[in-house]
Amino acid sequence: MTIAPDDAQRDARLYQVMREFVSSMDDTLPGKFEITKEGIVHDMMSPAKPHELTVLRVRRLLERVLPDGLVAHTGTPDVELAPEGIMRHPDVMVIAEADMEGEGSFDPCTLFAAVEVVSRSNPDNDWVGKTRDYPLLGIPVYAVLDPRTGSGAVFSDIHSTPAGPRYATRKEFVYGEDIAIGDWTIPTADLPRYP
Structure with a gap:
């Protein structure tokens, strides 16, 4: 008799393997690793000065x-939300200082907002x-700032869709x-742009 793992067990094992790989690469390779539903994302470029500024x-x-x-x-x-197989690293997180205590990754449900500055090497x-x-x-609010175009958007109002939770509201802006x-x-007047 063969007992095959169900999809959830297989997904949990795959996530654990990816998590161990990302942990082992943290100080070995340049760039930043994150885990998404599609697999591992590796932004190989070190952030540019305008990004960090x-x-x-x-x-x-x-x-x-x-x-x-x-x-901030x-x-x-x-x-990280291991049951969903996702580990992300926002550029800026709005979180209660008390929720930063303890060990391990931050619980995404404790974030009030996440802000990302678009990378030149991997804007998608x-x-x-x-x-x-x-x-x-x-994460109830997600702001994207894009130094390539001097514009961005703020996403909010999570709602259910057939493809899973999505933001219902997108407010675009220019620097x-x-x-x-x-x-x-x-x-946003004093935010730098990429040359």
């Missing part, structure tokens, strides 16, 4: 308007993959406009 400025802008107890975090660990990761994965993770990320409004 944008992350820094957005973090500072958010911290000026966030209430006590909430922070730009470091590690990742945001931010515009397509994360637009799909973040509502699945339950120079103020944008609302959840309950907090920040300017």
Whole structure:
């Protein structure tokens, strides 16, 4: 008699293998690894100066308007939902400081918002993959800033679709406009563009 694992067991094992691979590569190869429903995403390029400057400025802008107890975090660990087989690393996470305590990855349900600065080397990761994965993770607000075009969008209002949870609202903006990320409004006038 043969006992074959069901799809959920197979998916859980595959995710564990990918998770172990990503952990083993963290300090070995340059770039950033994330796990999506499609597999491992490897952004091989080190972030450009305009990317990192944008992350820094957005973090500072958010911290000026966030209430006590909430922070705009730009470091590690990742945001992970193992049952869905997803591990992502937002450029900026709005999270309660108390939810950062303990070991392991952040629970995505504790995030108030995620902000991504589009990578020059892999823009689809931010515009397509994360637009799909973040509502699945339950992240209520997702802001995308694109230094390639000087524009972006804020996604919100998660709703169910036949393809899974998706954002129902997309508010586009151009650099120079103020944008609302959840309950907090920040300017975008001084954000750098890619040359």
